Amino acid sequence: MIARVENLTVKYDDFTAVSELNLSIEEGDIYGFIGPNGAGKTTTIRVMATLLLPFAGKVTIAGMDVERYPEKVKPLVGYMPDFFGVYDNLKVWEYLDFFARVYGMEPAGIPSKINEALEITKLEGKREAYVDFLSRGMKQRLCLAKTLIHDPKLLILDEPASGLDPNARVEIRELLRTLSREGKTIFISSHILSELADICNRVGIIEVGKLVSEGTMDQITKQLQPGRLLKVRARDIEAAARFAAASRIVLSSEMKEGCLLLRIEDTDGVAERLIKTLVDSGAGILSVSEEKPGLESLFQKLTRGTVS
16 A cells, blocks of 8 residues: 555545544555535545645555654655646756755766666657757656656656646556556556546545545446446337336336437346347447446546536
8 A cells, every 4th residue: 555545534624634534545546536526525635745734634654644744755655736836947957856866865976867767758859958948748758757857756746737738638647657567656646637647546525525436437437327327329220218118127218319328237147138138139239339328427427527
């Protein structure tokens, strides 16, 4: 277990930003932390990064309490905030050198660590460039390089693709996959829900300070949509609907955009029996496919859907 959040509660005067939140992040996870604005994501992240006190509950990183041992926790965490400052009058390598020294790294080992961070973020060619002349996407990658410079165990990334164009978002996503393959544990907050579904092995969904669901995509899907959903196209869709209803193995059915959506139990053989019934019905079945909801639709079911 690389990180654990237990009954975390954070209040700002009379406002409760996070209420009795529980999370667990295993070593090697890419954990997606999602929720609408004001849900408590950034507050949770700041506590985990030792930047916010006081709070109720307990948060540990690699077994160490962030409240009792913040100086021991900080070297283990690489934190990339949503809005970060860059020093425009520095060159890229100088920017990384500055943060390496802030982390207290041995001066003799800093050049090699800078080279490693530039290589993994694909900024080798910008080593001598001034930060001021970097694009938004390159500045984002530079901030990630800074986050990696001290080789932390856990990366905590708050909206790392914020403000990026589609191509730059793809680059960031591929970079996170690379970091995961190299053994980094990643805790990532984002509103770009479809992209989180592509890269995360586990997801936590937060709403008004409370965790409303946590698990793998399959676990969350089964929680919200039990059974399987089949999409049927046929020459005579009305006839297909009648035969499906008569089969008595369909839990629910719905017509949508000229197709028939059938919900069935997730039991061995049920789908095969239903497909045989439909093919034998003479309704002219054109195709049968399984529909799986994306993270976006699951998110909207679990929250008020106020995604920005």
